[in-house]
Amino acid sequence: MSLAIFAYYLLLAVIAFGVFFYNRTYNNLTARNKELLHEKNLIELKTKAFSSQMNPHFVYNSLSAAQYLVMINENKKAFNYLSDFSLLLRQMFENAKKTYVPLTDEITFVKRYIELERLRFNNSFTYSINQEKIDESKNYYIPTMMIQPIVENAIRHGLAPKKVDAELKIDFETKDDLLMIWIDDNGIGLKKDLQSFPKYENSALKIISERLRLINETNHRNSYIKITDKKTTGMDGVLVELALPVQNN
């Protein structure tokens, strides 16, 4: 009799142990799964940030511009142009290693880029950067190389072909854990036929939205990019609204 009771308790113990062990393993595995997914997302984010480094053609075109300055004997201008260009390259290579960079650095980077392009396009467009609505008490970090490709599209496909009264406006505003950026140009607008876009410029915007999707998935954010052809509101140009996740550091 006592043997039966003993066997009964032994069976209960084995089951309890089994359930406990199963649960522990299951929880561990699930946690590990989540961890792996998170890691995978992080790796992807890093790769994507890396692949969204600057348009290689910008490099070639800038060097052509430097050749021009040398050729017309504007040696000092050529010298300064190459110095600024080197700074921009250096910052790009530095940033490519990081996923988040200080907002102020990124703004300097974009400004430097715009100045170089203005030189290249004979000052054919003006620009303004409005940062008043950024909470300066905080030290914001944003994902790198999100703004420049959009600005590049605005200049190359909107403002440069327009040639007169071309204007670029960039506005920043912080909203909770998001940084709102509006990149607003009055250029020639979106061309219907995106086929004629070179592969690179097409994919730059794709990479940005893909990166934002990964960030949203990994960090539970609501970042987004929205592109509006202002023709629909009776105006010229393109407005890009970018909501970037920010980190306080």
Next chain:
Amino acid sequence: MKNVRAAILDDEISNIEILKKVLLDLENVEVVWTADNLDTALTNIETERVDVVFMDIQLPPYTSFELLPKITNLNFEIVFVTAYQEYAVRALKMAAMDYILKPFKESDIIAAIEKVRNKQNKFGEITGLVKNYFSNSPENFSKIVVHVADGYDIVDINKIMYIEALDSYSKIKLSGNQTYVASRSLKDFEELLTEKGFYRVHKSYLINVRHMIKIVKGVGASIIMTDGASIPISARKKDVFFEELKGVISF
């Protein structure tokens, strides 16, 4: 050394200037026009004959590939100058003579100009007619002589498929895909070759009737040649041409 008339199409003034300077430093090279957009380029192409156009590909919101189909008389060579290497294959399919990557080297431009110059020499002048050896009459010729880079080509007129007008020039198309450009007008050739079985079916085309294989009737009537080329028949000449053909065809 033969003079080369060049033109430049690029949306960036600085690129135009730099290329212009390199070209003008070369001997016997003229820069006839420059344009920073497709419309200006098209107007210039139609009014000023050049030997070569150096063109950028990316001209937002267009590409220069969109320009090419609009050109009715592609009577010049194209050299693409671009920072984008991914277009190379397409450019070559469009029969570009050369493809130069930016930032370019002076020697790239020199090589391109040399190619244009050499091709010009090869597309030489029709310098004479070869008399039929079995007759003393100069009207009885069966061959023409073409001045080429390394001498003279003697061309059997039976091998001429058709001759196409290019402004004051003419393009002679032979069977076997060989081509000459001659600095004689199509009218000159018409006078020379009508008696040899050639017929002016269109203001821009003089065809060798021996090489016709099909006549396509209809609103846009045309003639298919043995090499597959489709030559339009002008509406004005259509009826006369068909009438004359009837005289030859017997049932």
